[in-house]
Amino acid sequence: MKREMFMRFSAHPSNVSVARIAVATFAAGADFTIPDIEEIKVAVSEAVSNAVLHAYPGGEGEVTVSVTSQGDELVIEVRDQGCGIPDIEKAKEPGFTTVPEHMGLGLSFIESFMDSVSLESEVGSGTAVRMVKKRCP
Amino acid sequence: MHLSFNRNPACVIAEVSGELDLSTAGSFRDRVDQELMRTGSPNLVLNLQNLEFIDSTGLGVLLGRHRQVTAAGGKLILAGPPPKVLAMIEMAGLSSVLIIARSQEEALRLLGGALS
Numbered sequence: 001m002k003r004e005m006f007m008r009f010s011a012h013p014s015n016v017s018v019a020r021i022a023v024a025t026f027a028a029g030a031d032f033t034i035p036d037i038e039e040i041k042v043a044v045s046e047a048v049s050n051a052v053l054h055a056y057p058g059g060e061g062e063v064t065v066s067v068t069s070q071g072d073e074l075v076i077e078v079r080d081q082g083c084g085i086p087d088i089e090k091a092k093e094p095g096f097t098t099v100p101e102h103m104g105l106g107l108s109f110i111e112s113f114m115d116s117v118s119l120e121s122e123v124g125s126g127t128a129v130r131m132v133k134k135r136c137p
Numbered sequence: 138m139h140l141s142f143n144r145n146p147a148c149v150i151a152e153v154s155g156e157l158d159l160s161t162a163g164s165f166r167d168r169v170d171q172e173l174m175r176t177g178s179p180n181l182v183l184n185l186q187n188l189e190f191i192d193s194t195g196l197g198v199l200l201g202r203h204r205q206v207t208a209a210g211g212k213l214i215l216a217g218p219p220p221k222v223l224a225m226i227e228m229a230g231l232s233s234v235l236i237i238a239r240s241q242e243e244a245l246r247l248l249g250g251a252l253s
Contacts, residue, residue, distance in 0.1 A: 016158055016159045045159075045190075045194075049158065101200070103197040109192070109228070
């Protein structure tokens with residue numbers, strides 16, 4: 001059975017935990033294990049934090065999170081309509097950050113915890129991170 | 138995130154519980170830095186025993202406190218991180234940078250040894 005959830009919220013730091021908890025609750029309902037849910041929480045936290053921190057410099061905007069569960073897969077897409085990433089390969093480099101006291105490990109953690117990750121971005125239009133987690137049989 | 142402070146002759150002890158992420162990291166940083174400045178203590182023990190969640194933003198603020206404390210000639214010791222928090226610290230490659238004790242008591246012993 002296919003299940004879907006969609007959230008749209010302002011790009012504010014306080015909404016990072018809201019998104020994380022909502023997706024974790026959804027994943028629990030799709031019978032993912034507690035260790036898997038912990039990894040999903042980190043991945044969502046990283047993707048939403050990146051959108052909040054980088055998508056709308058000096059302004060306000062929205063972030064959307066869509067989650068789909070079908071078969072043994074959970075597909076999570078975090079999307080913004082912000083400034084976009086000029087150099088995706090640079091952004092993917094572990095340790096690359098433009099924010100003081102941040103580690104630049106967000107995408108590395110996402111790649112470590114999810115089964116597949118794709119990142120699409122267009123300068124001036126926004127960024128989408130699509131993450132897939134497969135449920136262990 | 139809940140943060141409370143205890144004073145020890147050798148250090149500031151900060152107990153943090155809940156979640157350390159983008160929504161809480163700034164408040165955590167500001168309050169810890171203010172407490173270090175207020176007390177004048179060079180050393181900091183962060184009791185992570187009841188920390189339930191941390192991501193790369195939370196790890197960044199821990200590393201930032203480490204850099205700040207060591208730059209002032211002190212030591213930062215992380216005490217009692219739960220397994221999932223410890224796993225994140227190790228994934229980030231910070232276990233070779235940060236001093237990690239199994240408990241607050243062990244952290245204070247380590248600090249006592251460093252001070253003697």
